[in-house]
Each structure stands twice: as C-alpha cells, then as structure tokens.
Amino acid sequence: MRTFKISKSAFLKGLQCPKALYLKKYHPELEDEVSAAQQAVFDTGHSVGDLAKQLFPGGTDLDAYIPDNLGAVFYETKKLVSRKQVIYEAGFAYDNNLCFSDILVPEGNKWRVFEVKASTSVKDVYLWDAAFQYYLITQSGLEVEDISIVYINNQYERIGGLDISQLFTIESVMEHVLELQDEMKKHLNDLKSMLASGREPAIDIGPHCTDPYPCSFMGHCWQHVPDYSVFNISRLTSDKKFELYRNGILEITDITDGYGLTSGQRLQVDAEKNGNTVINRDAIRNFLNKLNYPLYFLDFETMNPAIPLFDHSRPYQQIPFQYSLHIRKVPGNELTHKEFLAGTDDDPRIPFIEQLINDLGTTGDILVYNKAFEETRLREIARDFPEYAKLIENILARVVDLMVIFSGRHYYTPDMRGSYSIKHVLPALVPGFGYDDLEIADGGTASNAFESLYYEKDPEKINKIRTDLLAYCKMDTLAMVEILNELEKVV
Ligand code: SF4
Incomplete structure (x- = not known):
C-alpha cells in the first residue's frame, strides 16, 4: 500500500x-501547464507575501530551503522555535502531513500565526488553509495563541512611501479554525484512505x-466537452449549464425548442441550429445616424498591480499606461493614427491624460468598445488628479459604445459563438482579420508585458515588448474601424 505525504496545497x-x-499523486503527467496568466497570479502572491514579512521584521526566512531541502526547513524551524524568534516559512510535519506557515511570531510561550493572501477579503478556502496549519503546528508541540489571515486593504491610498501597516488588514480566524478542526481531520483521513x-x-x-x-x-477531465458547447451559452447560469450536461446535452444544437432560455440565449441557440445571421438594420442605422464626426476610435491598456506603485493609487487599481487612437475626420475619409505608450520612470497617468486630452480635440464622438471600462478609468484619473476633471468631463460626454450593437444582439452571426467580445466579433464580421499573428493578443498579456518592463534591463527585449504592445493596442482600434465599416455596409 502506497503512502503519500499531504501538503497544505494537496489537502486544499x-x-x-x-x-x-x-490525479496529482498518481497521474501528474495529466496536469495542465501553468499558463502565463496563472504564473502572474503566483508571482503576485509571492511579492505580496514577501512584503507582508515587513509587518513583523527581524525574522529568519526559511523560504530558500523550499522545496529542495525540506529537512533543513524542519530542523531550522525547531531551532528558531526554541529561541523564540520570528520565522518566515516555518515548516511543520506531523503524521505524513506538512505545511509551511508564512509568518510565525512568538508571544510569551505561545505563537501567533499569520497566513498572507494577495486577495482583498477572507475567503472560505483560507479558513481550511488555516485549520490545516493549526492542526500541524499544535500537533508539533507549539501552543497557538491566535491565527490570522493577512490580506490586502483595497481602500488604502498610497501617498508617499508605502505604508505597510495600512496596506494590509489582519483578521483573526481562530474561532473558525477551532470549529473546523474535527471536520478538517475527517476530510484529511478520507483523502488519505x-x-x-x-x-x-x-x-x-x-x-x-x-x-x-x-x-x-x-484539460484532462473536460476533453469530452467540445470547444463550443452548452457551456458557451451567453449568460446561462452554471446550474443550468450543468443541468443540460447531466441530461446528456453538450451540443447547442441538441437543446430543445421548449427549454427555458432568455431571448438572447434563444437567438444564440437558434442561430447555431439554422446557421442564420441576425441583423437589425433599423437599430444599426439609428446608431450610425447619430454618430458625430470627426470619429475617434479609442482603446486603453491598463495594469493593476496588487501593491500600489504610485501616489494616489490603490491596490489593484487599473492604471492606464497606453492608448491607441484612430481618427476619421469625415465619412469615407482616410484614417490617421495616434498612440501613447508610457515609459516606466514615473506614474504613466499624467503623460497619458495630457496627451489624450490633446489628441482628442474638443468635438466629435469617441468610439470605444465596452465603454464602462474606459469611462471608469477616466473617472478615476479625474478623482485622483482633479486638475484634469473638467477636461475629462468633456471627454466623457462624447463617449459612444460600439459594443451595444453586439451586446444588444442587433447583429449576431453563429461565428460569434455567443460572445460579443471584440476578439470574437472582429473575425466573425471580417474573416481573416484577427489577433492570431500578434505576439501580444489579449489585455492580460499586455498588462503583464508592461509590468515586466519595470524589471527588464535588456534594451533589445524592452524594444521588442514595446513594439508588441503598440501593435496589439493599434489592432484593437483598427478592429473597431473595420467593424464600423461592416456595419455601414450592411445598412
Ligand atoms: S472533475 Fe473537475 S475538479 Fe475534479 S479533477 Fe476533474 S477537472 Fe479537476
């Protein structure tokens, strides 16, 4: 009979x-590769964890021993515990279970345990995480006075240097942890059996x-689910998707006519069944007739660092660092293109908004795709830099959302696969025109790429990343131009 060590992450x-x-223990080869987006989340977790150590300075960090020299972690932990010192990544093993505690702080003969999370609230899963740690730490002979989750306070506004005590919230979960002990041990025994x-x-x-x-x-368990299935029905609740699945319905075309769907969902299902494109020419004509030239096609790129980098910014606040702007002065006229991509030496928002105000002039509609995003970013800049508020108000009054044609299902083709994201709408309307050839092809990658510029030293790599960012953002506004051209054609 094989025995397995259960770490905290394995338990969770x-x-x-x-x-x-x-599968993790018997068939690790079936595990999906870690995506760049997931890796970015892990990296954020590490940097937040490192920063939180400053809340309890002067400790000894055992992180360097993990995962290759766990014996050293357990040995050093025992030594440091006997000396009653602050420890980062203290290791505990009991009955073939092991865990590493982010921060351990002595208090008299007892210990306070702190688990650091890059999140902005205490989630249920963190209680189990803490319950598992508490079990192992106490079974290792330590008396735990309290156990807390340390998480990010998203109300903190940075002004001047980073104020660590304001950046983090510390919340005791001791009561929950004690309540969960019996259930946690039962789950652990069941998993081991x-x-x-x-x-x-x-x-x-x-x-x-x-x-x-x-x-x-x-990737392994979902391989029988087609790329496009009932799980892609727009705004269908998870309960209903799995209800269909459990009834053996995976293909959208197998959904019966009587099945309860909203009108938008029914349109998607019917379009898939009969291959029809739905075009509401009156609604599109009405939208086009109201446009005021010159037209500005605008798109922002942003990053949202967990730890605020600039004055007047908050944890996870979206910071615009780039825009692309295509301008058409009169219908049918040639386009001109303007763009902005910040450097990494200062807060990008000031040069961003100054050039944007200049590039947008004072008249003409500003077309964006999903205006809630751009509008919110502009309002945040107006809040954080009130000297631009008046000019930003003028810009906001001119913003028009191109997405409403597609979110309102005034134009729908089966190729959109239930989505009204520009990444789906563009190739559906303009076949052969898309993001496939771009090195950076989505907003998350663009954000990570720009953040990487703060650490990158190689001029060639910096140049390449900046070129890729410019190409990506330019494609977003060119996509809007192409989509508008197509709308003009159909009416
Ligand atoms: S059933 Fe779902 S949660 Fe369970 S292993 Fe498969 S993919 Fe993971």
Whole structure:
C-alpha cells in the first residue's frame, strides 16, 4: 500500500475535488501547464507575501530551503522555535502531513500565526488553509495563541512611501479554525484512505472544477466537452449549464425548442441550429445616424498591480499606461493614427491624460468598445488628479459604445459563438482579420508585458515588448474601424 505525504496545497486540492488530488499523486503527467496568466497570479502572491514579512521584521526566512531541502526547513524551524524568534516559512510535519506557515511570531510561550493572501477579503478556502496549519503546528508541540489571515486593504491610498501597516488588514480566524478542526481531520483521513486505495474517485465535471480555483486537470477531465458547447451559452447560469450536461446535452444544437432560455440565449441557440445571421438594420442605422464626426476610435491598456506603485493609487487599481487612437475626420475619409505608450520612470497617468486630452480635440464622438471600462478609468484619473476633471468631463460626454450593437444582439452571426467580445466579433464580421499573428493578443498579456518592463534591463527585449504592445493596442482600434465599416455596409 502506497503512502503519500499531504501538503497544505494537496489537502486544499483534495478538498475541492478528491479526484484532483488522486490525479496529482498518481497521474501528474495529466496536469495542465501553468499558463502565463496563472504564473502572474503566483508571482503576485509571492511579492505580496514577501512584503507582508515587513509587518513583523527581524525574522529568519526559511523560504530558500523550499522545496529542495525540506529537512533543513524542519530542523531550522525547531531551532528558531526554541529561541523564540520570528520565522518566515516555518515548516511543520506531523503524521505524513506538512505545511509551511508564512509568518510565525512568538508571544510569551505561545505563537501567533499569520497566513498572507494577495486577495482583498477572507475567503472560505483560507479558513481550511488555516485549520490545516493549526492542526500541524499544535500537533508539533507549539501552543497557538491566535491565527490570522493577512490580506490586502483595497481602500488604502498610497501617498508617499508605502505604508505597510495600512496596506494590509489582519483578521483573526481562530474561532473558525477551532470549529473546523474535527471536520478538517475527517476530510484529511478520507483523502488519505482514498489515496491508499489506489482507486480513482468517480467524480464527473461540475461547478467544483472552478470553485474556489480553476482545477489544473481541466484539460484532462473536460476533453469530452467540445470547444463550443452548452457551456458557451451567453449568460446561462452554471446550474443550468450543468443541468443540460447531466441530461446528456453538450451540443447547442441538441437543446430543445421548449427549454427555458432568455431571448438572447434563444437567438444564440437558434442561430447555431439554422446557421442564420441576425441583423437589425433599423437599430444599426439609428446608431450610425447619430454618430458625430470627426470619429475617434479609442482603446486603453491598463495594469493593476496588487501593491500600489504610485501616489494616489490603490491596490489593484487599473492604471492606464497606453492608448491607441484612430481618427476619421469625415465619412469615407482616410484614417490617421495616434498612440501613447508610457515609459516606466514615473506614474504613466499624467503623460497619458495630457496627451489624450490633446489628441482628442474638443468635438466629435469617441468610439470605444465596452465603454464602462474606459469611462471608469477616466473617472478615476479625474478623482485622483482633479486638475484634469473638467477636461475629462468633456471627454466623457462624447463617449459612444460600439459594443451595444453586439451586446444588444442587433447583429449576431453563429461565428460569434455567443460572445460579443471584440476578439470574437472582429473575425466573425471580417474573416481573416484577427489577433492570431500578434505576439501580444489579449489585455492580460499586455498588462503583464508592461509590468515586466519595470524589471527588464535588456534594451533589445524592452524594444521588442514595446513594439508588441503598440501593435496589439493599434489592432484593437483598427478592429473597431473595420467593424464600423461592416456595419455601414450592411445598412
Ligand atoms: S477537472 Fe473537475 S472533475 Fe476533474 S479533477 Fe479537476 S475538479 Fe475534479
């Protein structure tokens, strides 16, 4: 009978889905590769964790021993515990279970435990995380006075140097942890028995595949689900998607006419069944007739660092660093293009808004795709830099959302696959025109690429990233131009 060590992350994986833990231990080769977006989330977690250590300075950090020299972590932990010192990444092992605690602080003969999260609230899964740690720490002979989650206070506004005590919120979860002990031990024993049996749990896909985290075995378990399926029906609740799935309906074309759907969902299903394109020419004509030239096609790129980098910014605030602007003076006229991409030596928002105000002139509609995003960024700049508020108000009064044609289903083709994102609408309306050839092809990658410029030293790499960013943002506004051209054609 094989025995397995259960780490805290393995326990949490098994808690989400025992099959995921089974696959991790018996078939790790089936695990999905870590995507760049996931890696960025992990990296954020590490930098937030490092920063939180400053809340309890002067400790000894055992992180360097993990994961290659766990023996040293446990040995050093014992030594430091006996000396009653602050420890970062203290290691505990008991009964083939192991965990590493972010921050351990002595208090008399007892200890305070702090688990750091890059999130902005205490989630249920953190309680299980803390409950598992509490069990191992106390079984290792330490008396725990309190256990807390340290998370990010998104109300903190940076002014001057970073104020660590304001940036983080510390919330005790001791009461919950004590309540969860029996249940946690039962789950742990069940998971160990399951692993010892060597039998794969018969668990089908379900809402648990993404809650609380996207499972790393979705590539394996979801392979029978087609690329485009009932799971892609726009705004259909998760419950209804899995209801269809459990009734053996995966293909959209298998949904019966009587099945309860909203009108937008029904349009998507019917279009898939009969291959029809739906065009509401009156609504499109009405939209086009109201446009005021010159037309400005505008798109922003932003980053949202967990730790605020600039004065007058908050954790995870979206900071615009780039825009692309195509301008058409009169209908049918040639386009001119303007763009902005910030350097990394200062707050990008000031040069961004100054050039934008200048480039946008004072008349003509400003077309964006999903105006809530651009409008919110502009309002945030007006809030944080009130000297621009008046000029920003003028810009806001001119913003028009091109997306309403597609979110309102005034133009729908089956190729849009239920989505009204510009990444789906563009190739559906203008075949052959898309983002496939671009090195940076989505906003998340653009954001990570720009943040990487703060650390990159190689001039060639910097140049390449900046070129790719400019190409991507330019494509977004060119896409809007092409979409508008297509709308003009159909009416
Ligand atoms: S993809 Fe879903 S069913 Fe498969 S292991 Fe993960 S959580 Fe379990």
